[in-house]
Amino acid sequence: MGTFRQNVEATIPALRRYARALTRDADIADDLVQDTLVRALRSEHLFHGGDVRSWLYTILTNLNRNRLRSLARRPTLSPIEDNDAPDLAGPEAGGRDIERALATLVEDQRNALLLVVLEGLSYREVAEVQGVPIGTVMSRLARARVQIKSYLDGERPALRRVK
């Protein structure tokens, strides 16, 4: 019991990092982490072993999917890009570029890429989190990388613009 909570606690900083990259918004990210923790603690009795960390990533990923679905139904809520603003110079510019590049990814691809690159999960763990075969994880990763590269190389596809 103690170990379960200790493991959950030890994962909180990593969950915040993953959530921040997923949502690109500090408040939304921490809300997501909070919901994840609430759900994990309530379901503690359902958890009888295995990797707590992967399980937490799974919950967070699923909650974020629900969040995106509800956003998708609200067409006015997409102030994702201030595309016309000139890019900043310096290191900030690179950060904003990668942030925008991530925003252009399909959700499942973004999840896979961040879990591997940022969270250091193995392909196998990501497959478990996403509930798909490893081959699917690999193709999501490959597609994510192609998309980001083409975005950063300047072939920026028309982003969803909201007038």
Added chain:
Amino acid sequence: MIDRDSPVTEDELHAYIDGELPADRKEAIANWLADHPEQAALVASWRAQAEGIRARYGAVGEEPVPERLKLEQVLNHDRKNGRSWAATAAAAAIVAFVLGGGTGWVARGASAGAPTGFDVIASEALDAYKLYVVEVRHPVEVPGSERAHMTQWLSKRLGEDLRIPDLQAIGLKLVGGRLLPGPTGAAAFYMYESPSGERFTIYCAKAGVPQTAMRYTSEEQFAAFYWVDDKIAYVVSGPADRERLESVTKSVYEQIDKSAAKKS
């Protein structure tokens, strides 16, 4: 992007930078890249992406955890809210569904309006499928070896005479089952597995309507057939292979129908 005759595949290049290769293969690829500048540049660009992502977000993992995310706080807050977790989880799932709509339903354009209670049940069932189907060690609460006990227990909790279909004839072994919170109260959930590890689940809950036609929905990886028979909603979920799922559903339906016939 990679020559067809080349011994190195693009998948391997990804595995290479993600640390998924054994040491000897890793070295072989490093050597191969030294002779293939185009691919080396590609690999370098992927690495740069990864570094960019880590540079942008890595520091968040080093920040002190805000007060409200400390476990103590989360526990207290949750206790104060007082609602049973089952009720909250069910409510949250319904709200998420009503707001967002399952992509499957919307994509099929089945109904642009508000989802019916029946659709909510199907959506819950598919969520349960996705949650538990990946569970390796503890996918169920009661093992399939205790079928009689499980039938009795779940029937009692749902207040309906349930029958747990036997799918051995089509090569599916009963892994077991569990009780879940559903939009209409308790729901029963059974999981079956094929020798190759394919998993299918059946979800049963009380429905608001006496009977419906059978419907089908699919997401990218998963699909479900769902219907209401004798005021119970059934949702058969599995990997998104319609023909296979249809044949599984047929077996399930036949057995449920048989048991309904017996009752009357």
